[in-house]
Every structure is written in C-alpha cells, then in structure tokens.
Amino acid sequence: MTDESGGNRNSYDKNHFPQQADVLNIVLDHITQGMVVVGPDYRTLAFNRHFEEMFQLPPGTVEVGADFRDILRTWAATTGQDQQMLDYAIYQLDEPATFEFEFPQLINGDPRWCLLTHNPLPGKGFVRTFTDITKRKALEASLMKLSREDPLTGLYNRRTILDLLEEEIQRGQRYKHPLSFLMMDIDHFKKINDQWGHPTGDEVLKSFAAQCRSVMRENDKMGRFGGEEFVMLLPETGKTDAVLVAERIRKITAEMAVKPKRSSTPIPVTVSIGATTAGEGDDVEYVIARADEAMYEAKDAGRNRVICH
C-alpha cells in the first residue's frame, strides 16, 4: 500500500521510530500500576517507575538482578509487616497459579491498601502488577458502616442487631454463658413530636442513644429497632444484672435534659423497658417476643418502669 507521497504506510524509518524495547519501556512507565518481572531464580528482571514510587523502598533496594526475596524483606521492614506476613509473601512467590491478594501497608507512615496480581510465567518466575486501592477500601468501609448503622443515632440498625442477637444466642448456648436482652420504648413519644416538633423529637432520640452508650460495657451492643424503639444485647449478663442495667437506663432517661429551642425547661422523657434472659433452646424470635411482651406490660402498668420476663 502506498500513500499520496508514494511512501509505504506499513514500513517505518528506523531513524525516526523507537525500537520495540524502547516502546515497551515507555508503556511500562506510563501504566498506572506498579509492575515487576521476576525470573525462575527469584532475580528481578524488570520493573517500572510506578513500582518504585508505590513502595518507596530505600535507594538501591529495587535493582535489575536483585533477589526479589531481599526486596520483600526490605519491604516488610519498612512498611510495618510482621514476620508472619513476610513468611507468607515469600511463600506466595512459588505459587504456580494466577491469584490476587489485597494487603495493607504503611508507606512513609501513611496507611495504604494495595492489590497484587500474580501471573506465573511458563517454567518458573512471574509477572506481578500492584494497584493502589486505598480509595476503594475507604469507600467499602464507609458503605459497610452505612449499611450497618442507623444514620440518626449511629447505633446498629435493625438488621444488624438481629444478626448480632443470633450470633450472641448461639455463642451463649455453645459456651453456656448467660445473655440478656432489653427492649426499650420511649414513652408518649408522639406527644413530644406533636408538642415540640420532629427535630426536637430527633434530639431526644439522639440524646437517649448517647445516655445509654454511657452506661454500656464494652461487649454490650445497642441498636435502634425502629422509630422510638431501641434494643440492647447484654452478653455474659444474667437476669439480676440485666434488671440493674435497665433500671440505670430508666433513671438516666428521666434525668435527661433535652431543651427545645423555644423553651428553657427540659422536656420530660421516660422509657419503658422489657428485659429477658435467653434460655436453653431459645431462638431470636422467641427472645424478642418475650422482651416485647415485658415492655408492653411496663407500658400497661403506667410506663417509666422495667419489667423482666
């Protein structure tokens, strides 16, 4: 094929076009991932600019001909890895199949996440690419948090607390440890909303959640079950202690001082609480139903009280 000037489009002048090796180097240095090629004897055969920049290893560490296991040892020492992780990284070098691996590391003290893709070469050796996935990991963590939390109070949402209750019931039964459960419902909450407005109602819910948190132990878990209904899981807690915790919550709720914008007088807030302890063979539905029953009994008996079933 000839062009208008009579030249051949499929041929090129060696004086004007780079050699294939030069082109490959240009490509390697302009892809957004780090890349390294390691031979059968663990010798580093090639790497790109991004690989060096990504790991920020001390000068002289990453060189053609360097033993990749030595590079890994320096990487472990400078990026906060323990011996177990280093041993695993060296063990993975001989993996005969393609795999992906995500790992955290400290780059100049800054926490980052990296995705490694390992592609074995025929015979032995491999090509690896490295992608910085710090942003994706942060997004995943915030999505996970959003899917587990109630946005108003920051407590676990209904679905999460049901999962946690299931886990705790199983754990309690396996190890024969007691587990108590509180169902808490703010009294006459509709009146608070009607009299002071929905935003003040929200403040009451947030303040209640904060007060409860202040009396919780580290292993206790609290969730918003819906509207003005809250639950608390009390692992390693029998009936007597569960009632003590519930009484403490009832008392601090009555002492809570949420002031609406247009008044200096705090809104009177009380809570009715149903408490129960999971027995042998109880399931989630049964535990919730019993706590619910106790809570409604507390409402019927005049509210602002604790009933234990």
Ligand SMILES: Nc1nc2c(ncn2[C@@H]2O[C@H](COP(=O)(O)OP(=O)(O)OP(=O)(O)O)[C@@H](O)[C@H]2O)c(=O)[nH]1
């Ligand atoms: N401010 C606010 N109100 C909510 C929210 N979720 C539910 N509510 C309101 O909570 C009120 C619950 O009212 P009811 O179920 O009648 O119960 P109550 O008035 O607390 O009465 P008792 O439970 O019988 O003491 C309803 O008016 C809901 O609209 C919320 O996120 N924020």
